[in-house]
Amino acid sequence: xxxxxxxxxxxxxxxxxxLTKNHFLSKPWLEHGAPAASVxxxxxxxxxxxxxxxxxxxxxxxxxxxxTSAYFERMGLPDWRSFQLPRLLWVNTGMLxxxxxxxHCALIDAxxxxxxxxxxxxxxxxxxxxxxVFGQLAVWVQLVxxxxxxxxxxxxxxxxxxxxLHGLHILGGLVALAMxxxxxxxxTAISELAPKIELCTIYWHFLLAIWLAMVVVITGxxxxxxxxxxxxx
Amino acid sequence: MVEFxxxxxxxxxxxxxxxxxxxxxxxxxxxxxxxxDAKVIAIQYSGTAILVGLIALVLSWLxxxxxxxxxxxxxxxxxxxxxxxxxxxxxxxxxxxxxxxxGGFGNYLIPLMIGARDMAFPYxxxxxxxxxxxxxxxxxxxxxxxxxxxxxxxxxxxxxAIMSGTPGGQDAGILLMLISLVLFxxxxxxxxxxYVVTVLQCRARGMTLMRMPLTIWAIFTATVMALLxxxxxxxAGVMMLFDRLLGSSFFMPALVELGERLEYGGGSPILFxxxxxxxxxxxxxxxxxxxxxxxxxxxxxxxxxxxxxYRMMVWAIVIIGALSFIVWAHHMYVSxxxxxxxxxxxxxTLIIAVPTAIKVYNWVLTLWRGDIHFSIPMLFALAFIxxxxxxxxxxxxxxxxxxxxxLSDTMFVVAHFHMVMGVAPILAIFGAIYHWYPKxxxxxxxxxxxxxxxxxxxxxxxxxxFPMHYVGLVGVPRRYPEIGDMSFVPESINELNAFISxxxxxxxxxxxxxxxxxxxxxxxxxxxxxxxxxxxxxxWQTPTTPPPHGNWGQNLxxxxxxxxxxxxxxxxxxxxAQNDPWPDKPDGAQA
Numbered sequence: 001x002x003x004x005x006x007x008x009x010x011x012x013x014x015x016x017x018x019l020t021k022n023h024f025l026s027k028p029w030l031e032h033g034a035p036a037a038s039v040x041x042x043x044x045x046x047x048x049x050x051x052x053x054x055x056x057x058x059x060x061x062x063x064x065x066x067x068t069s070a071y072f073e074r075m076g077l078p079d080w081r082s083f084q085l086p087r088l089l090w091v092n093t094g095m096l097x098x099x100x101x102x103x104h105c106a107l108i109d110a111x112x113x114x115x116x117x118x119x120x121x122x123x124x125x126x127x128x129x130x131x132x133v134f135g136q137l138a139v140w141v142q143l144v145x146x147x148x149x150x151x152x153x154x155x156x157x158x159x160x161x162x163x164x165l166h167g168l169h170i171l172g173g174l175v176a177l178a179m180x181x182x183x184x185x186x187x188t189a190i191s192e193l194a195p196k197i198e199l200c201t202i203y204w205h206f207l208l209a210i211w212l213a214m215v216v217v218i219t220g221x222x223x224x225x226x227x228x229x230x231x232x233x
Numbered sequence: 234m235v236e237f238x239x240x241x242x243x244x245x246x247x248x249x250x251x252x253x254x255x256x257x258x259x260x261x262x263x264x265x266x267x268x269x270d271a272k273v274i275a276i277q278y279s280g281t282a283i284l285v286g287l288i289a290l291v292l293s294w295l296x297x298x299x300x301x302x303x304x305x306x307x308x309x310x311x312x313x314x315x316x317x318x319x320x321x322x323x324x325x326x327x328x329x330x331x332x333x334x335x336g337g338f339g340n341y342l343i344p345l346m347i348g349a350r351d352m353a354f355p356y357x358x359x360x361x362x363x364x365x366x367x368x369x370x371x372x373x374x375x376x377x378x379x380x381x382x383x384x385x386x387x388x389x390x391x392x393x394a395i396m397s398g399t400p401g402g403q404d405a406g407i408l409l410m411l412i413s414l415v416l417f418x419x420x421x422x423x424x425x426x427x428y429v430v431t432v433l434q435c436r437a438r439g440m441t442l443m444r445m446p447l448t449i450w451a452i453f454t455a456t457v458m459a460l461l462x463x464x465x466x467x468x469a470g471v472m473m474l475f476d477r478l479l480g481s482s483f484f485m486p487a488l489v490e491l492g493e494r495l496e497y498g499g500g501s502p503i504l505f506x507x508x509x510x511x512x513x514x515x516x517x518x519x520x521x522x523x524x525x526x527x528x529x530x531x532x533x534x535x536x537x538x539x540x541x542x543y544r545m546m547v548w549a550i551v552i553i554g555a556l557s558f559i560v561w562a563h564h565m566y567v568s569x570x571x572x573x574x575x576x577x578x579x580x581x582t583l584i585i586a587v588p589t590a591i592k593v594y595n596w597v598l599t600l601w602r603g604d605i606h607f608s609i610p611m612l613f614a615l616a617f618i619x620x621x622x623x624x625x626x627x628x629x630x631x632x633x634x635x636x637x638x639x640l641s642d643t644m645f646v647v648a649h650f651h652m653v654m655g656v657a658p659i660l661a662i663f664g665a666i667y668h669w670y671p672k673x674x675x676x677x678x679x680x681x682x683x684x685x686x687x688x689x690x691x692x693x694x695x696x697x698x699f700p701m702h703y704v705g706l707v708g709v710p711r712r713y714p715e716i717g718d719m720s721f722v723p724e725s726i727n728e729l730n731a732f733i734s735x736x737x738x739x740x741x742x743x744x745x746x747x748x749x750x751x752x753x754x755x756x757x758x759x760x761x762x763x764x765x766x767x768x769x770x771x772x773w774q775t776p777t778t779p780p781p782h783g784n785w786g787q788n789l790x791x792x793x794x795x796x797x798x799x800x801x802x803x804x805x806x807x808x809x810a811q812n813d814p815w816p817d818k819p820d821g822a823q824a
Contacts (some may be wrong), residue, residue, distance in 0.1 A: 001507060001511065004465075004511070004557070005558075008558055011461065011553050015457075015551075015555075019551070022442045022548070023441065023443060024442070024443065024444070024544075025442050025544070026440070026441075027544070028443045028444050028543065028794075028795035029539065029797070029798075030783070031444075031794070031795070032793060033439075033814075034438055034439030034791045034792060034814075035438065035439060035441075035703050047433075047434065048353050048434040051430055051433055052353060052354060052426055052432060053431050053432045055426050055430060055460065056422075056426055058460070058461070059425075059426075059460050059464065061467065062460070062461045062464045063464035063467060065756060066464050066465045066468045066508065066511070067468050068290065069238065070468055070483075070504060070508060072471065073504050073507065074483060074501065074504060076498070077500075077501055078499070079482075079498065079499030079500055080499075085451065103451065118724055132701070150475070150479045150480075151475075151479050151480040151481040154482060154483065154500070156483065156498065157475060157479070157481040157482075157483065161471070161472070162555070165471075187568055205671075212526055218420070222475055230321065
């Protein structure tokens, strides 16, 4: 359970920092009066969406952290056998990185006011994202053809479970991306578009980070790293 | 971060806190059914939770009939008894308490108490309720599925949960339960995002975090905990679905059933327990923290006194929330673990008693020399303190490994957790309903019916659960539909069991009176006015009662003070509303 506990430690540290920023030592019974109002309601609205996304990502992070914990716990049991990962997985990983990079370019373009490059960035990201999904499905088909069905070994089952769950989140990301694309082609006001692309980009970057973490776990690198580190002491 | 200027009150410009565009309902369906108004969603949540809670109440009657009068009711077989236990536990903990505290009170109180028009994402909020409703439908449908609901116990421990010997194990029962839980978690996450973001972003001008009522702090912290803890249940549920449907072996060891070796092998039932309790223990505080917050507010209002140690109360809430994530294995002492782990978890468990005790002392010190009004919300709040203390004290016994091991499988544990996370939160819920019903309905609940309801519930709950500790101490095991003849159990335990069962029937029946009161008072209750308890918090300062969609009419409230200005020397009344700029403008709250 060390993975989820580490994750929680990070969250709690963030929470502690946030509390100190919010004057948790103040004495409200001595204070009186109302502070001046914030005027920029647009900024505050954008902030709301961003914070909402941030909280959602924390929940997703917790979900995958717990899965990883369960993975390591199950891995410690004697019947664990790892299996050869299909090469295609690396191509898919490349696709996901390409998707994130394209989105990031689109975001920078949109912030700089270039509508057309932003649109093409979004389109490329969409194609790369779809390619990732189909690539993952192809990996599943390959595994089934090799005789590694869902219940073959615990490692294989975990592989299906983790890739499946990650894939579901990717599908959600594709829906968000499609909606962003739709508004990118409808609108000419780039200033409205940039915040939407920003939310999309944050989500996809996060899913990329989760995916890379999952790759590290599934390939067994995580274990190697832990072993190497423990030999240092 | 905002800075305070003590004399700023007069110079404050009109409210410029960003107002929100609300979705305005156009017909009956969008106004009352698929509503995006947090208050309507709150009532939908509460109504569904209470209805499904009544099912769980009837199940507890049936269990008590079996335990009090064994061999009397032929329709209660051992299988049926296990199904009753499972459904009673799961419904009460998840579908009633969690949904009612966070979905019900969270939705109603958060926007009103922090001075917002609605939740941050009203549409997602609506989806949250309907997914919860779907989860409840799936759960209830398992009663009508072939083989009936699952009888795996509310903890759903594998391997037995998905084996043919357990009711529903190889039928639809366990599947429907797991699917329902997964749905519940998805729905809750949508709601939870709203509660957190609303508290962070939608507070009225002047409502700093440290001016928020403790109810909001508690609901906020509980929601954060739930958002982080429910994924563990989600993971456990999905993995068990894989084991049951696809034949994987996450949790399933090699097993022989009816002489045949099953295809499972190598999995770890303990892994499930870790995942389940990683959710399960925070869950205890997910239902306890909102109760803490609500009780703090009730006590302050009905004793006309400033809450004692507001900052400590806030910190205690946050610390309890954080600590509750590192105590989960105290539910697993008897599963076998490294003694050092047992020591660690016993220590963390006992440490939680410190912030909890701070809260109890602060409640008592708030009451000390207060102007205590024994209104019904106050009675329930006082009953909560006593009951939570009682249940918490037996928790100190059970938190120690050496004491827990012999007691773990006895009725002592049943008595303990019903006191601390069954009766106590329910008492807080009743207090809260009596307290806020006037705001919801514009009418007071009937006082006489309320008093009868309170005394029967309070004394009755003790008649049920206090003797149960002794039943457990002599060694009567829990989870047994019938104990038969056990040499170490004295004859008189049977009479005690019968007494407990009769008390349970009476307490259950008293809840019918409560439901009747809720319905009767909508029409026949006394008009309450806007602020019948003369409370300071914002929800009582709405221009109209019940508050309309959007809550505040033209202008959002501006907050000038914290939530606990009772009996302030020199003030005209014994309370100062949070939006009252006194002493700068003595004529009080703005519209």
